Structure formats: structure tokens, C-alpha cells
Amino acid sequence: MPAAISYRPRRLSRVTDRVMRLALWGLALAFIAVLAVFVGAILKQGWPVLNLGFLTRMPETLDAGGGIKPEIFNSLYLVALSLAISLPIGLGAGIYMAEYAGQGRILRFLRLCIETLAATPSIVLALFGMIVFVQMMGWSFSIRSGAVTLALLNIPVITRVTEVSLLAVPRELKEASYGLGATRLQTILKVALPYAATGILTGLVLTAGRAFGESAILVFTAGTNTSQTFPDFRLTVPGETLSVHLWYVTSDGTLPDAREIAAGTAAVMIVVLLVLNLSVRFLDRFIRRRTR
Missing domain, CATH: 1.20.5 (Single alpha-helices involved in coiled-coils or other helix-helix interfaces)
Incomplete structure (x- = not known):
């Protein structure tokens, strides 16, 4: 029984x-x-x-047959600029919160600030960017206004991902590094960050994808126009992106082939995101092989 x-x-x-x-x-x-x-x-x-002409022609405002060449450039350019601003700040803040802040009021206050900023709707950040950068600082609708505002969207995500990835590093690895005479900074740079690289890289992909598809912030800060020069690396010119172009084409209704342009623009965005994710997966495997 x-x-x-x-x-x-x-x-x-x-x-x-x-x-x-x-x-x-x-x-x-x-x-x-x-x-x-x-x-x-x-x-x-x-x-x-999708064809070569669609990808290499300038957009049209009234006639059919326009392309998305400057929008592709502006999208990648703005994502790169925003990451160049937010990555050092977010990485540094995440390292401080995971390795130096300790358990106390300062850490709780920092986490509250990061979580509040991460939960802020993008339209609120868009209005903030328009009031501060476009109007108060006189940057007008430009690439620099969009990049800085977009960086505010990226910083909390990068910070939180960096902190969580570093906290997941086994204590034994750090103690072994200290036992060999390494300093805290050397342990962070040589042991903790390489171990946490895959998690941080995944967070960067999510951040880049979110920034690539953002439209509300860029409508209010980067504008809905493009420079007539290609490629134009100036930070003072307007920078309409693919997502903004998709919104503008479908809402304006003046183009006779607006439906086709919107469908092609959406397909290009999907393809770029798929290529970005696959590239990061290969890079992730490469980093894991090097760190073994």
C-alpha cells in the first residue's frame, strides 16, 4: 500500500x-x-x-514614383548618433549601479529615476524635445534635435540591461580576479564586461530596433523633410526617417501611389530589423567563442 x-x-x-x-x-x-x-x-x-529605383530615388511630394533613399540614410544615421550619445552614459550608469553604488538609498533613487524615464511615453519625450531642443535652444527641426531626444529614450534601457547583465556575473569569477591581484576596474573591464557582453549586446539590439522604428519623437524633433543633398551628414538639416515617412505618406494622402510607397517602406524596415538581429546573433556567437 x-x-x-x-x-x-x-x-x-x-x-x-x-x-x-x-x-x-x-x-x-x-x-x-x-x-x-x-x-x-x-x-x-x-x-x-522593392527594386533598385525605389531604394535609390529621392522621394516625391506630388508625383508618383518616388523613392526612400534619404529616409534610409537618415534612419541609420539617427540610430547611430543616438547610440553614440546614450551608450557611454547608459553603460557607465549601469556599471556604477551594479559595481559601485551598493545597496542603499542612492541605488534605490537611481533605479526609481531610470524606471520612471523608461516608463515615460515617447510622445512626452517628443514634446520635451520640441520645447527644449527645437524651440528653447533654437536647433529647429534637425537631426541633432532628433538624435539627442532619441538618446533619452535609449539611456534607461541600456542602463538597466547593463546593470542586470553585470549582476548576473558569478561572484567566483570576480573573487578569482581579485585573488590574482586585479583591481576593481581591471576586474570590471577584463572579467565582468566580457562575461556580460551577450546580455548587453541583446539590450543594444532591442534599443536600436526601438529607436529605428520610433516615429513620434522624430516627427516633433527631426521633422518630416529631408535634405536635397545625399548623403548629408550635417546635424542642422531635417532628417525624416523611414517610420516618419511611412506615417506621413499614409496620413497626407497627396501621393497617387501612397499605398505602394507605404508597403515598400514597411517591408524595408522589416528587412533591416531582420538583418540587424541576424548580424547580432553571429556577433554573439563570435564573442562567446572568444570568451571561452
């Missing part, structure tokens, strides 16, 4: 484990199916529009 009693809970736990495993597999497959339908629908509508 005791053996039969002990056998039933084991059998029940095995059945529960199998049911939960099937349920989780079902959720994962459902997520993949939704993603495939979403990406497939966008590419199905936009792929016929």
Missing part, C-alpha cells in the same frame, strides 16, 4: 510535466506563427515594390 501511494504522486507529476511542456511548446509555436503571419503579410504587400 505505501508503494502504491508513493507511485501515484510520481505518475501525476510526470503527467503534469508533460502537459506543461506541451502547453509551453504550443505557446511558442503560436508566437512563431503570429510572427510569421505578421512578417509575411508585410513582405507580401511590400516586396513587389
Whole structure:
């Protein structure tokens, strides 16, 4: 009798484990199916529009047949500038919070500030950027106004990802580094950061993808126009991006081929994000091989 009693809970736990495993597999497959339908629908509508002329022509304001050449450049340029501003700040803040701040009021206050900034809607940041950078500082609708405001969106994400990744570093690795005579800074640079590189890199991909698809901030700060010079690296010119162009084309309604341009623009954004994610995955494997 005791053996039969002990056998039933084991059998029940095995059945529960199998049911939960099937349920989780079902959720994962459902997520993949939704993603495939979403990406497939966008590419199905936009792929016929994609050609060399569409990618290399300047946009039109009234006539059909315009391209998205400056929008592609502005999107990548603004993401690069915003990351160049936010990465040192967010990385430094994350290192300080994980390694130097300790457990106390200062750390709790910093986390409150970071979480508040991360939870701020992008439209609020857009209004802040327009009031401060566009109007008060006189930068007008320009690439520098959009890049700085976009950096405010990136900083809390990079900071939090850096802190969490560094806190996940095993204590034994740090103690071994200290035991060999390394200083705290040397341990952070030579041990902690390489170990946490994959997590930080994943956070950077999410940050870059969010910045690449942002539209509200850039409508209010970078504007809805492009420079007639290509490529134009000046920070004082307007910088309409792909997401802003997609919004403007669908809302303005003056272009006869607005539907085709919007579909092609959306397809280009999806392709760029897929290439970015795949590139980071290869880079992640390379870093793991080097750190083993």
C-alpha cells in the first residue's frame, strides 16, 4: 500500500510535466506563427515594390514614383548618433549601479529615476524635445534635435540591461580576479564586461530596433523633410526617417501611389530589423567563442 501511494504522486507529476511542456511548446509555436503571419503579410504587400529605383530615388511630394533613399540614410544615421550619445552614459550608469553604488538609498533613487524615464511615453519625450531642443535652444527641426531626444529614450534601457547583465556575473569569477591581484576596474573591464557582453549586446539590439522604428519623437524633433543633398551628414538639416515617412505618406494622402510607397517602406524596415538581429546573433556567437 505505501508503494502504491508513493507511485501515484510520481505518475501525476510526470503527467503534469508533460502537459506543461506541451502547453509551453504550443505557446511558442503560436508566437512563431503570429510572427510569421505578421512578417509575411508585410513582405507580401511590400516586396513587389522593392527594386533598385525605389531604394535609390529621392522621394516625391506630388508625383508618383518616388523613392526612400534619404529616409534610409537618415534612419541609420539617427540610430547611430543616438547610440553614440546614450551608450557611454547608459553603460557607465549601469556599471556604477551594479559595481559601485551598493545597496542603499542612492541605488534605490537611481533605479526609481531610470524606471520612471523608461516608463515615460515617447510622445512626452517628443514634446520635451520640441520645447527644449527645437524651440528653447533654437536647433529647429534637425537631426541633432532628433538624435539627442532619441538618446533619452535609449539611456534607461541600456542602463538597466547593463546593470542586470553585470549582476548576473558569478561572484567566483570576480573573487578569482581579485585573488590574482586585479583591481576593481581591471576586474570590471577584463572579467565582468566580457562575461556580460551577450546580455548587453541583446539590450543594444532591442534599443536600436526601438529607436529605428520610433516615429513620434522624430516627427516633433527631426521633422518630416529631408535634405536635397545625399548623403548629408550635417546635424542642422531635417532628417525624416523611414517610420516618419511611412506615417506621413499614409496620413497626407497627396501621393497617387501612397499605398505602394507605404508597403515598400514597411517591408524595408522589416528587412533591416531582420538583418540587424541576424548580424547580432553571429556577433554573439563570435564573442562567446572568444570568451571561452
